[in-house]
Amino acid sequence: MADQGEDKLLGHSYDGIQEYDNPMPRWWVWVFWATIIFVPFYYFLPAPFGEGEGVIAQYDADVAQHQSSQPAQVAATVTDDELHELSEDAAALADGKAVYATNCAACHRADGGGLIGPNLTDDMWIHGGAPTQVHHTIAVGVLEKGMPPWERILKPEQLNHVAAYVLSLRGTNPPNPKAPEGTAATPSSGS
Ligand code: HEC
Structure with a gap:
């Protein structure tokens, strides 16, 4: 200055x-x-x-992405009818089968007859047999019983497809199945 x-x-x-x-x-x-x-x-x-x-x-875009990654939202995005339809869709079943073979067969057996995890081919369900109930069990798991939650490992679409695949296993009567567990459930929208 x-x-x-x-x-x-x-x-x-x-x-x-x-x-x-x-x-x-x-x-x-x-x-x-x-x-x-x-x-x-x-x-x-x-x-x-x-x-x-x-x-x-x-x-x-960030908010939308975050919301779609939230478990509650994932579970809420699918209905019994949609899963039922997917269980009759060849492409969805093929994808579901691949996901199942990689992630689930070790515990539920390749044919779904049950091993560490329960038989998925019978009409007996511990956590409910309606399509969305099966989907929900797969998504959130039953950690204390040894069933891992899959919602963070599988994409929402894979989750739908593998649930549809599990539904398609019902009534396939594989040899030497694990003894039935849970209670009988004839899902209203499945057949
Ligand atoms: C580490 C072993 C393991 C793996 C891997 C596993 N599960 Fe399970 N699963 C279990 C066990 C144990 C239970 C029984 C839980 C209980 O008793 O409440 C179960 C239960 C279930 C049920 C509910 C059955 C019922 O009666 O309500 C479904 C459906 C299921 N698993 C699907 C799957 C699918 C689909 C995958 C692959 C994405 C998978 N699981 C992978 C161990 C496993």
Whole structure:
């Protein structure tokens, strides 16, 4: 400041205190206004600069992705009728069978006759035999009894397909099945 000559004293006085006139540097003032002008363009235009969808669309996408990964939502997205239909859909069954062979056969046996886990081909169910009940058991598991939860390991679609595949095993009467466990359930929407 010393090299700018005499500092200018402003005319007013507050309780005897006076102040010098020290304006912000011009470049600083320009950057300040530029950032304010930049904000609405950045925030509201869909894709103002370069690639990408803009902040709001990105936020919506993130929220949607998060919600679809929530277990409760996954379970709520399928109905008895949908699972029943999938259990008659060849492509869904083929996918379900592959998922089953990889993840489930070790405990429930390749043909579903039961080993560590119960027989999946009979009409007896510990946790209910309606399509959504079977789906739910697979999704959340029964950890204390040794049935793992699959909702975080399988994709929602795989979960639907493997549930449909399990439903399709009913009545297949494999040899040497595990003794029935649970109570009889003839699912209302299955047949
Ligand atoms: C580590 C062994 C194990 C694996 C792997 C396993 N299960 Fe199970 N599963 C069990 C056991 C044990 C039970 C019995 C739980 C109980 O007694 O409550 C069970 C129960 C079930 C039930 C409920 C049966 C009923 O009577 O209510 C279904 C349906 C089922 N499993 C499907 C599957 C599917 C589908 C997979 C593969 C994605 C799978 N399980 C993988 C051990 C396993």
